[in-house]
Amino acid sequence: MTDPGLACCTPLSGTAMSAEQAEQVAPLLKALADPVRLRLVSLIASSATGEACVCDLNDAFDLTQATISHHLKVLHSAGLLDRDKRGVWVYYAVRPAALAAVANLFQAPALMPS
Amino acid sequence: MTDPGLACCTPLSGTAMSAEQAEQVAPLLKALADPVRLRLVSLIASSATGEACVCDLNDAFDLTQATISHHLKVLHSAGLLDRDKRGVWVYYAVRPAALAAVANLFQAPALMPS
DNA sequence: TCAGGACATCGACAGGCATCGATGTCTGAA
């Protein structure tokens, strides 16, 4: 739409992230972009053993067990949590690699120019 | 729900982020949790001048000008972008403080236990 | 074998969101 001779500003550089990269990372951010899920990940990550069982996570929220289970499924489907069933209880643990992938976003030049 | 005498695991630690913290950061992640908006921020952040005008951003996507304008509004409303109208053109620039707030999330012990 | 508990799944509902075409607003130039 913009005529080169009348460009309003310098053309955009080529160091920005690609559409493919954005499509890959956005689902991770989407999974984390909810207060409940953010706290769930935080609760699990900050536990002494690095994991937490669903029963304790349920107690931390004023939400139905079905809702917590749904949020855990979303986080698990996004690859942010590992699921381990031990007897009657189910334990969730964070996947450091997935979290690191998001963390790298905010240290890459594509997002943090300084 | 869980009887203390029959606890399935050690109680959750207290270093996790608070509900208020989660409510504050989640909107920022939500604004970034879209491939188009992620690329918009990346395009702006990686430009030589640290800002970009809407006309160039429009050209980078196969989307309507109305849609791009909507996404820019979302990012601006979330506090991630600054808006500066100069004559006919509008320039958007990233707010490093807002991006840093999100980046700090992934370096805080509440999310990154290691 | 059976009962109870932990967790997942299902169906439903309300609200939110990405996208579009159409239209409005503002600015600079003729």
Add this chain to the structure above:
DNA sequence: TTCAGACATCGATGCCTGTCGATGTCCTGA
């Protein structure tokens, strides 16, 4: 004053999502 272009806003539409109650599945202990 008028016109064209840059950008925002509006209304509509179809899809996605957070939440719930109800139900299903699986495991353990009696």
